Amino acid sequence: MAGLSLRCGDCGALLRTVEEAQEHAELTSHSDFSESTEAVLSLVCTTCRKPCRSKTETDLHTKRTGHADFADKTLEAAKPIDLVAAERPSINSVENAIVGSAAASGSEPSEEMVIPEVDKKLLEELESMGFSTARATRALHFSGNDSVEVAINWVADHEDDPDIDQMPLIPISSKQETSKPSLTTEDVMMKAQELRNELVKEGRRREKDGKRKREGSYGAPSSTYPYPFLLLIVQKVIPFPVPINLGASPRKYRERIRVGKELLAAKRMEEENERKRIIELRKAEKEEEKRARDKIRQRLEEDKAERRRKLGLPPEDAGSTKPPPPPVEEKKSALPIKPVTKVERMRDCLRALKQNHKEDDAKVKRAFQTLLTYVGNVARNPDEEKFRKIRQNNPTFQDRVGSLHGGVEFLELCGFEQVEGGEFLFLPRDKVDIVVLNSAGSELNSAITNPFFGVL
Incomplete structure (x- = not known):
């Protein structure tokens, strides 16, 4: 199957013609191109007839205008790619042509071809949508500088024209504008040199400031220059990096x-x-x-x-x-x-401990705090064996917890088991239940802070 496009091996962009590949190489410094059987997408908005070349462009168009219906005309517009590139004029050839014509006539050219004047705002808007400067200028000129929609419709109707991407030229006599002073050959050469120097300085300044990744095309011809056709020629000779692949940025932002x-x-x-x-x-x-x-x-x-x-x-x-008030049913x-049944047993155990030793509130509170310390250490460090093993004959443990009725029972409800003939209370690692330990900690906090806990 014949090739339908050229694929850039560096960024994966699909290009319709060899001219587009050359412009892409000059703007991005990419040099790896290969022939591809995949056609460049041609998605046309059914509402405003704007053509889009990728899914990213359709997403941006939908976000900007709200139009979501697109007609796929890829197969209709697909045609074998011509691998022979048309020779592009260089600045020297153009300058020589200007000088030669001036010398042949002995005066300035009578019918000089220039780029037509178009609405600058409409041109910038079309360029921001992804259209090239030449295509946008041609569309605005032949559609009467009416509006962006009319220009887009014109592009959709003339997309198959062979000169769609060529800059339109008209005789200077047909330009509808105020008269400007004519320039001599020396003035034209001087303007070209000035524009070349300005572009070199601008490129160096932007490279120094680290603005290569800035969105938009700052290398496009500026409408502030009085002779944009010379600026286009100089740009072909002195290119500088211009980020043109705008599809990646919105995707990263959405991610x-x-x-x-x-x-x-x-x-x-x-x-x-x-x-x-x-x-x-x-x-x-x-x-x-x-x-x-x-x-x-x-x-x-x-x-x-x-x-x-x-x-x-x-x-x-x-x-x-x-x-008597009806019994309150606990929900x-x-x-x-926390598992309700085990929590109730823990609460009853703590209530029994307080009732059996209600004559010594300080001792009961100290027992609750000690139990909270044991439970908290295991919950925070479940892999530490020293926190999961308690010696029962330890004097401190016996004084604070072991000698009180209900202290050991509470630890057993938390998962501790008596091992080695009852000498130790041990909580195996595979039986550590963080939910149960958290519930036990909540009950101990409630018993410590609630003044009515276990009164009767």
Whole structure:
């Protein structure tokens, strides 16, 4: 199958003609080109008829205009590529032609061909869409400088013209503009030299400042120069790096935005889970306080009835007494943070420890803090064996936890086992459950900070 395009081996860009490949090589310094059977995409917007050559261009066009329907005319526009490049005029040949014609006539050329004047703003807008300067100028000139849409429609209708990428030239007499002073041959040569020097200085300055990767084409002919056709010729002779592959930047920006959104969503989910966990803990503390108040109220009623019995007074009328509040049914948490059954057993164990030693609050509080230290060390360092092994006959352990009823039972609920004839309490590494340890730590914190914990 004949080749339909030329592929750049350095950046992967597909080019329609050898001329485009030469311009691409001059602008990017890429030199590895090969013939490809893959045709350059020709996607035409069905709304405004703007042609796009890649998926990136269609995405940018959709983002800018909102047009999302494109017609694929790749097969219609595909044709074998001509590997013979047309000879491009050099600056010396153009200058010699100008000098020769001036010398032959003995005066300035009578019918000098110049580039037509077009709307500068419309030209810049077409260049920002990806059109070359020559194609944009030709479209604006032949469409009457009306609007960007009209120029795009003209390009779509004349895309197969052989001279679509050539700069249009018209006689100077046909230009509709104010008269300008004519230039002699020496003036033209001087202007060309000045423009050449300015371009060299501009290229060196941009290279020194490190602005090679700046988006946009700063090497295109500037409309501020009075003779842009000379600037085009000089640019072919003295090229400097111009970033023209704008498709990669939006893709990188979209990837960064997507990763940022994912990280933000994960952070919000983590914050939401933490908020729910805190709400569950506060709810459990409130329920514990409510149960403690109910028990105190019940004990007061019993003491009151006992005093009336001792004084020989009749019991209070059952109708006058307020009915006891209905038992509060505990709702299980929907979050998989702590197993409810084991947590209840831990709470009962701590409540029994406080009730059995309620005459010494300082000793009970010290026992709770010691248990919290054991549990926290294992939760933070599950791989350290020294935190998972406790000698039961240690004087400090016996004084703070071992001698109190319920201390060893609480550690066994956390996963500790008695080994070596009961000399040690050991928590195997494969039985370390971080969720259970976190639940135990929450219960110990509640027992330490809640003044109503285990009152009855």
